[in-house]
Amino acid sequence: MENRDLQRAKLHSEVWKIANEIRGSMNVWDSKDYILGFIFYRYLSENLKMFINVEMAKIDTEDEKPFKGKYEDFNFDINDEASYEIKYDVMGNLSYFIEPNNLYENILKSSNDENLNEKLANAFAQIEDSFKEYDQIKANVNIELEDLSGIFKSINLNNDKLGNSVVERNRVLRKILNGIANFPLNDINESKIDILGDIYEFLMSKIAAESGSTGGQFFTPQEVGELLANIVLIDFNSKDKRQKQNIKNAYDPTCGSGSLLLKLVKLLKNSSSVVDKFYGQEIEANAYNMGRMNMILHNISRQKFNIKWGDTLKDPKHIDVKFEAIVSNPPFSQTFDTKNNPELETDERFINWPLPNEKKRGDFAFIIHSLYSLEKNGTMAIVEFPGILERDRKEQAIREKLVKENMIEAIIQLPSNMFFGTSTSTIIIVFRKNKLDSDVLFINAANEFVKEGKNNKLSPENIQNIITLLKERKDIEGISKLVTKKEIIKRNYLLSVNTYIPKVDNSEKIDIKKLNAQLEELATNIQTLRNEISDIVKELEDE
CATH class of the missing domain: 3.40.50.150 (Vaccinia Virus protein VP39)
Known part of the structure; x- marks a missing residue:
């Protein structure tokens, strides 16, 4: 496990790359909601993939698996028995669900599409809907859960600060997606730092250095x-x-x-x-x-x-x-x-x-x-x-x-x-x-x-x-x-x-008599040096 300072330095480097990439369109402070929100989106995607491809694979034999290969490549159809089984197995364990086409990595692969903003909006909506669906299931057995409705609301995909056209906004969103793809999220729970909190703090320090003020x-x-x-x-x-x-x-x-x-x-x-x-x-x-x-x-x-x-x-x-x-x-x-x-x-x-x-x-x-x-x-x-x-x-x-x-x-x-x-x-x-x-x-x-x-x-x-x-x-x-x-x-x-608790005076006590004696001695030494220099100059002039 890396130490805290090294983790922090790597994190700051990646965040600053993204912030600089989009600076022409969006200032550092406004970028934070997108950077933090996309980290969350990617985490949910990676967590779900890990559960299906690794944890569920431990349980299912090859013949019993509802699909072949990796979940991110699976052709999901909710009307299909295998797809239905996967969805509710996952929701029962993770409390949310993401269809393969809405996973972070698949949105990233198609990020050059002209409707990138719509794809992201659909992905966020599906995740929030799955939270709500799980809440309703648990409410039937009197289990109260944290309400996560509107959790992606801070990511305004139509914000003019991203750009003045859909093309420009998608260009900036694409840069953020690519940047977040490089973040090491696998060991987030073992990390010695609070990743979202640290990014927030780092961006504020940058703004303070540049403008002299922040919140x-x-x-x-x-x-x-x-x-x-x-x-x-x-x-x-x-x-x-x-x-x-x-x-x-x-x-x-x-x-x-x-x-x-x-x-x-x-x-x-x-x-x-x-x-x-x-x-x-x-x-x-x-x-x-x-x-x-x-x-x-x-x-x-x-x-x-x-x-x-x-x-x-x-x-x-x-x-x-x-x-x-x-x-x-x-x-x-x-x-x-x-x-x-x-x-x-x-x-x-x-x-x-x-x-x-x-x-x-x-x-x-x-x-x-x-x-x-x-x-x-x-x-x-x-x-x-x-x-x-x-x-x-x-x-x-x-x-x-x-x-x-x-x-x-x-x-x-x-x-x-x-x-x-x-x-x-x-x-x-x-x-x-x-x-x-x-x-x-x-x-x-x-x-x-x-x-x-x-x-x-x-x-x-x-x-x-x-x-x-x-x-x-x-x-x-x-x-x-x-x-x-x-x-x-x-x-x-x-x-x-x-x-x-008054301040303790740790300064050295000054002996005035001793100090005056030292000053007099220094003055005598200086005068002696001056006399010696004058003698040398006179000798040079007489030659």
Whole structure:
């Protein structure tokens, strides 16, 4: 198995080839939905081919096989008994079906046809219809599955950004198809990286480098996601704070591509630990589709995830579920408007909290929503903008309630310049509802990073250092401090890390007398050298 850096470098190289191939027609940011969507389409095709040609072949003897040769070459006809048998055997195992002519490789072979866009549309429609058909079958036996309707909606085959004519649009689609055909998808489940999430992050870094701005502050760098996942897997009430062996459910209220939830899968891959079900909600339609694709790509059964589309604050979709693990990176300083949405003031999530009665930053609204969703024995780790730790008025009142009700386990100051499009530093707040003490641990991890290009990154060693500090909960000058509730109250509920961990002055003490003596000695030496040079010049002039 290749290491993470090598996998990532190969992936970036292939993605950038495609992005450059289509740059004349479509900018890098718009290309992401097509690149990611076509990866998903190819994965479904390869997965289905592998199942039929390899797994089913193990069961069927040559005489019993419903067809000869490879499935991609099979002449499929649903009215034929063999075709019917194949379809429902496959659907029973994979929950979807693709006819041979709609497989990725066969669409690619005919990609020079003038009706390429129509062929792709038919292939996507057939896959979605098969998802729906399988759902209906399972509904009859009371099995609830993730709804995958509209999952290809982000791939607009008639988008003018592809070109101003069908011919031009098909030309660009052909280039993307050819590019994705070179992607190594066979070991996607064993990969050390989140492929869709990594592509998303890579494209944003390219845009940031070229234009100086992106929406990257809303995308969680993979290493930060890994830290969040490590945190919520800690069994804080065990003596050695070991990793939990089982997580009943995990939730991300602003899940985007699903990368934070999938970090739990990656971390538990080589252990006996499991997460029974994943939940998420996302307001942006294309990111919502990518989140659902990402779950399928990582072989998460449709019974084990529930991703919904909508505004988490105004229309929460999982309000009746309590979660053992919550990870989140909500949008920084998003407006939370209670004035024009008075129903929020009587919402059961917010009714006992001092919310603003006007348009204000919604950082604490996401925290309060998530705390409502956190079960008694659960852990929540959320990325936030540090301003919430010291802003006054209503936000101070919220901090007071959090401290008095003993919900904050730790506050971690992360390095600056970790998010694309912003150099702002961020924090992680760790919440628990069943703490055994009332102290809050403050960690200054501002120097826990390695440089990668213009950005700072958390290395595996940096992550482990932070986790160790979190588990040990002890005072280390300039790095960590366990602060009592009494001291926090004394400081008017200020929770910024630098309030409790002042910077350590590691500069060398200067001895002024010694420095002056050295300067005098240097001045004498300089004058001596000048005199010697003058003597040499005079001798040369006299010759």
